[in-house]
Amino acid sequence: MRWLIPLLLVTAHGVAFAQYNVPAQATGGGSEIAREDDSESSVIAKSEDDDIGQEVGASLDFITRDGATGARAFKFTDVVLFRLHTLISVGRATEIFGGVDLLPKQPSDTNESKWQTAMLGLRYTINRHYAVYARGQGGPGVDSDGLWVAGEAAVQARMHLAERVLFWESAVGGEYTRLFPEDDATVWNAELLAQTGIAIREKHGFFAGWLNFGFHFPLAHAGRVAVPDAMSGMTTLRDLDPQTRVGVSLGALIGVTRGLDLFLELSILDRGDLANPTTTLPILEGGFDQRRIVFGFNRRFGSRRH
Numbered sequence: 001m002r003w004l005i006p007l008l009l010v011t012a013h014g015v016a017f018a019q020y021n022v023p024a025q026a027t028g029g030g031s032e033i034a035r036e037d038d039s040e041s042s043v044i045a046k047s048e049d050d051d052i053g054q055e056v057g058a059s060l061d062f063i064t065r066d067g068a069t070g071a072r073a074f075k076f077t078d079v080v081l082f083r084l085h086t087l088i089s090v091g092r093a094t095e096i097f098g099g100v101d102l103l104p105k106q107p108s109d110t111n112e113s114k115w116q117t118a119m120l121g122l123r124y125t126i127n128r129h130y131a132v133y134a135r136g137q138g139g140p141g142v143d144s145d146g147l148w149v150a151g152e153a154a155v156q157a158r159m160h161l162a163e164r165v166l167f168w169e170s171a172v173g174g175e176y177t178r179l180f181p182e183d184d185a186t187v188w189n190a191e192l193l194a195q196t197g198i199a200i201r202e203k204h205g206f207f208a209g210w211l212n213f214g215f216h217f218p219l220a221h222a223g224r225v226a227v228p229d230a231m232s233g234m235t236t237l238r239d240l241d242p243q244t245r246v247g248v249s250l251g252a253l254i255g256v257t258r259g260l261d262l263f264l265e266l267s268i269l270d271r272g273d274l275a276n277p278t279t280t281l282p283i284l285e286g287g288f289d290q291r292r293i294v295f296g297f298n299r300r301f302g303s304r305r306h
Contacts, residue, residue: 055087059263059296061101065289066274072107076293080105081116081285083296093125101139101285113140116284131156142282146181154193164203170196175216177281179223187223189242189281191216197249205255214247227277241278245271251294259301265294 061081067073085099101117121135138149154173179187197212251265272279281287
């Protein structure tokens with residue numbers, strides 16, 4: 001029986017190890033096809049056509065947060081994102097991935113853009129233990145104040161803790177975020193990212209679970225952000241003050257068929273302090289402290305099915 005070596009990590013807004021949400025260790029997706037003994041010498045040579053596979057998926061992402069001075073709370077179902085993503089493999093070592101996030105549900109007194117994020121990236125497998133990826137993404141700022149873009153690149157390492165059942169994966173890299181507000185101010189932030197997590201997968205692929213942690217450490221920044229004054233209702237400009245941010249995600253997956261998975265993920269993102277807007281960014285996804293509940297599916301086609 002042939003198995004896919006699972007080593008795909010496509011991060012989504014700071015909570016990583018995912019083709020948007022689901023770790024490849026859990027789905028069994030990856031770039032190399034090996035015999036059952038999973039040894040590096042047993043990787044099967046296949047034609048380029050045989051190695052082409054594709055994945056598509058969709059999910060609903062419910063964002064909640066606590067309230068603070070000058071910031072409203074988001075309760076469950078107040079803010080809902082609809083996410084579409086796709087991935088295509090090219091040969092035995094390269095994957096191209098991309099997706100969009102739409103905003104079908106928001107509070108009645110807000111007017112955020114229906115389109116929230118677009119992302120495109122590339123991942124290359126060096127060998128069965130290491131890979132590299134790069135991705136770019138962007139979208140509108142909160143209150144439709146200009147745009148933001150971000151670029152990220154990292155090196156990944158993966159290890160079997162228990163053959164075909166328990167996996168450990170980590171990544172180290174960097175991320176650069178640039179804001180383009182309507183007042184043409186220069187605002188940017190560079191960070192070191194470090195991520196680690198484990199996934200457990202039932203050997204037949206019917207059930208999987210994962211626990212991931214992500215850290216972003218500020219390296220350099222510049223610019224000033226608008227801070228509302230609760231007393232006067234006016235805004236003032238203050239220096240950006242990014243803090244170390246942390247993300248934690250816990251998820252589970254059910255394999256309905258060999259090519260179709262349903263998943264649920266709970267995550268918490270700690271970024272700055274809502275009471276101090278200089279520590280946050282005017283970005284709906286990941287710009288401030290938030291909790292997220294995601295329901296979705298992944299569907300695989302072609303040779304990339306475990």
